[in-house]
Amino acid sequence: MKTKIKKTVGIVLAVFTLSACAQKQESAVKDMLKDPSQQEEVLTLMVEDHDLGKKYIANMMDNDHAMGMMVDELVKAAAKDTILANKLSDMITRYPDLMLLTTHHFMPVIASDSLLTDSFCDHTLEHEDLAKAMHNKMEYKKSLERNH
Structure with a gap:
């Protein structure tokens, strides 16, 4: 019986000691990072x-908050650094779904600002294939409207 009590007390003390060490280590890391x-x-x-x-x-x-912080910092940095902006642009164009999502979100922003709208139109017109494709799409939609 005494042996069982001694073993039980020993195990309880060991658990308390390990627990205290773990808590001390956790607070030591927090203190270290100050x-x-x-x-x-x-x-x-x-x-x-x-x-x-x-x-x-x-x-x-x-973590939603942390992810938002990362995206904010990435966009701010890309706005100031053409190399980073080009890398970000390359990543967006590499993933077609992301490209469509990005375009979908930016179009209302572009439409609400005349300077951005002018810049977007000028930039689009610089790409002849894109300008032709957009023109053809608009003409096709007009032809559909006339038929209805």
């Missing part, structure tokens, strides 16, 4: 370690 140099070290590790970076991005993609 130091800006430690933050930079962690961020650098995450950027340079491909697998860790992918895990971090996956976690951010699962």
Whole structure:
């Protein structure tokens, strides 16, 4: 009986000790990350370690707020950097569904701003095949309207 009590007390103490260590470690990480140099070290590790970076991005993609922050920062950066803007444009054009979704969302924005509308029209006219395709589509729709 004494042996059972000693083992039970030993197990309970071990559990409490491990629990306390885990809580101490968790707070130690939070305390460590309060130091800006430690933050930079962690961020650098995450950027340079491909697998860790992918895990971090996956976690951010699962969080609406974090994903919104990423998209906002990406768009702001692309507006200032033509290389990034071209990379973003290449990614959008590589995925036709994303291209259609993007076009669908931007058309009302373009239509509501005369400067953007003028720029869009000028840019479209620079691409002869696109301008012809749009003209043909409009003419076809007009012919349908006349028939009804």
